[in-house]
Amino acid sequence: MAEVHREKKAKPGIASAQQDSWTLSGPGPSMKFFLSSSDTWFRVARWAIRLAVLIGVVGLLFSKASRDPRLATLPAGLSPSIVLCGWIAAGTFSAIGWLALGIACVAAFRLRWFCRWMCPLGTCNELSTLLGKRIGLPTPSVPHLGHCLIFATLGGAMMGFPILLWLDPLALFSSLGQPLPLQSLPFLVGISGLVLAMGVSFLLPGTWCLRICPLGALQEVLFVFRRGIIRTLVRLFRVGQASPSREMPRFDGPELSELLRISRRGVIGVVGAIAWTYLARPSALSKTLPLRPPGAWPDERRFLALCVRCGNCMRVCPTGIIRPQQSTDGVAMWLTPRLVFTDDFCEPSCNRCAEVCPSGALTPFSKAEKPHVVIGKAVVELDECLLTVDRECGICRSHCPYEAIRLQFNEETYSVQPIVDFARCPGCGACEAVCPTTPRKAIHVERMEAVEKKRQG
């Protein structure tokens, strides 16, 4: 068996003789997996399917249908790597996860089947790769980072921190559909992985899909493990049958060496992930953290690791309070969902965001559990509150869906102040949304950490 991933002489676009055996060898980061058939009709048909899928996904992301919780999970939820990591790290597994596992099973037998037929980012990347090739950019030799990345992510997932899960192509692609005002759309597109991936594919043709993409790498890993294990077993079985002598069965073989090579990258990845989770543990997340959607992991670092920035939660939110984090106070937070209660609040009977989260960053909960799913707690700033200066208000009390606010009359100051019953307040933001004070809201929701800190200090 030939070298798996490091063939120097690249002849892109030329199908190698071994194409039908679906080996991992052949031209380096090239078009091999894309242009693997010489049959024109076959290629036309595949392009037709890929473009249809691309158009369908874009249409879904930008159509009203994407707000349907049943469909909103789809793009990112179909990624086997997201589903797997979500299951390992957060213990969540949705119905659509079975579809993702189906894709993984097919990929274990048909190498990179998903890339070649389905992946919308792959289609975009290939178009930009072709463009790069057209203007004569050379195909570089890049080590297979993807294997390390996917193992690092899986290893991290076992520690609770699937660090690079957001690199998943379906998550990157889904993030396009985040409901943003038009003026910030260029910003979003600019920092979204789509432009990054297509840019890399253009400048270093083929590199993203074949050398970086963790989902592609996962498919290769599955394929190699499946084939390596089966073939080794088959050989062992045959050896046992063919030579009943006491000769030791042979374990080595091309499949095994391929398997070992990938395993080596796996060890590097896992060790790297473990080192990262330990080194990064006391990271400086001391700033005021944004409010996260209900069901989010209370540990911000774990949430940041689990969140794939797919934007599903933002799309399905009926009140539009989940917005992408755009501030530049930390690259780690870019495009993560944050709650903004300026106009509306988190409906007491809604659990859509957590239902559509593909990665387990939001733990699903039932509608009945909603009153106990804590986003934060409402905190009153008496200096801002209109009631303390006898202006007609008290609107926070009448709008609280959980009856957690009472207006208490203070004999000393002879004024009324809102008192929040923390036992009842899940931080839905209804009070903050209606509070008339500007620019600072006299009542606003704060994260539990901030509330605890205030309580102690």
Next chain:
Amino acid sequence: MNPMNRRNWLKAMGALGAMGGMGILPSAPAEQPAVAPVGESSGFTSSVLDPHKVQDTQFTAKLINGRVIQPQRELPLLAQCEVLVVGGGPAGVSAAIAARRAGAHVVLVERYGHFGGLWTGGLVLLVLGHIVTGGKQVCMGIGEEMMQRLEKLPGGIINRQPGKNPTVDAEALKYVMVEMIEEAGVEVFLHAWGVDAILEGNKVRGAVFESKSGRQAILADVVVDATGDGDIFAAAGAEFEHRTHNVGLVSRVGNLDRVDPSRVPPEKRPKRLGGPTPAPGINWVNLTGPEVDGLDVRTLTRMEMSHRKFIWRNVQQARQVPGYESLFLVETAPQLGVRITRVLNGLATVRYADLKAGRRFEDVVAVGGSTNGQHGEWQVPYGALVPKTVDNVLAAGRCISAEMKMADLVRLIPNCFATGHAAGVAAAVAVQDRCAPRHVDVPKVQKILREQGAYLG
């Protein structure tokens, strides 16, 4: 001496009153002017009307076996009319003028000696709640006419700019209301407190009043309950919700124009000295007060006395601040600031969800606004004025059918004159068409309301 001197005139009037009271004069004293002419000069002497009067105790309450029993008795009829409006606040005055202008014979009864209710007697001088997003004014009609008339009076109103909440002068407004009531030709009884409904089956046929003249009855075809507390519909057995709310007491402070700002230490600047009024140097000062039951006489007494002490203390404290030495308490409001007590459970209910959805009703009879233009207009369906079972009575003002979240908007002055306007016209139409108010021709009501200058969306 003139043969018709003061004594004779009063005697004649007394006899007439007694005859009327005993039902000898069944026809309503419609020819009598709304406000009796002030008697001619008689110097400073007092006149004896009856030198040896002993009141008949046949109907006086008796202590029988330790229980206080009021003997059953027939009540003298004070008046008879087509539309009886109980309560002379913004809602009642609007209702009375609207019904009279729509052609009905109207009697308006008010428990205090002036019109305007909490707007004037309560010194709630700031007109909040008539503008919506963009600054558009939605509460029009008779209330708007009052404000237009105030504009023509010196010191009548300030901040009458589009998108702003104006502040009125209580005395100017009392004057304007007298003027408008007289112009319309509404028959008025002041110092008469509506205490009971007169029932015939499930139909309200009038109301009973207490005054210095004793307990008297007024018969009417339709009664508009603009008492604010729903005293009449409650007595008639209509369904209502009994709520608590903050009860305060407004006051006015003077000499603010003599405050020397250069001497005032910024951190000591008194915060609770209210907002400006048309009178120079005089502020009206709101007081929120504790949340109590505004129907409990002990509570009302406690509130009145306690608030009075605080208001005095507050002004004295402010006077200690350098620059504020000449500040003084002008007055406390004659009426305690009761916000919400009884709220009708009507055929329809004003709901917050409808406000948010911008719902439009086919049977809209009034449109309300927001305190500071922070949301759009909301509509009051006619059913919100109509009790579920009891007939011939309509609610107007703060006691119309509205859920808790809307009560703080419904109770605002402009919304009261809008619902009062609607109730007045609907009552007149019901009388004209000889039908129960619940079967009134709503499009006809809407047409008349629009003709009278009301805004219905």
